[in-house]
Amino acid sequence: MINPSKLEEIAKQISGALPPGVKAFADEFEAKTKQVLQAQLSKLDLVTREEFDVQTQVLLRTREKLTALEQRLTELEANNESKSSEPAEKE
Incomplete structure (x- = not known):
């Protein structure tokens, strides 16, 4: 669902922006940042690209059938209109 390498990249960018005195805690901070990001992203109602593509194809087929x-x-x-507008045959 979520690309772990992207999360790692974001966490490294955040820890890289810290002042030098705080960098001693960078590893712990990076781990906590990853954990928080993962927790917050998991709360979102996201679908994988594959699921999105499948549903897009289903929608296209449904539209074709509807048309x-x-x-x-x-x-x-x-x-029906042409049949009802024709004069009735007399018996």
């Missing part, structure tokens, strides 16, 4: 059904309905309504 075909709308077209068919229009044809059926046109046929």
Whole structure:
């Protein structure tokens, strides 16, 4: 779901911005930062790229089917109207 290398990169950037006196705690700070980032990101309702792509394809197929059904309905309504406007045969 979340790219761990990206989290590591963000944590390193944050720890790299610390003053030199604080760098002694950089490893612990980096670990805590990763932990906090991971916890906060896991609360988000995210999907993987693969899931997103699959749902996009499902949506496209559904739209195609809907368009075909709308077209068919229009044809059926046109046929029904033409049949109802024809004069009835006398017996």
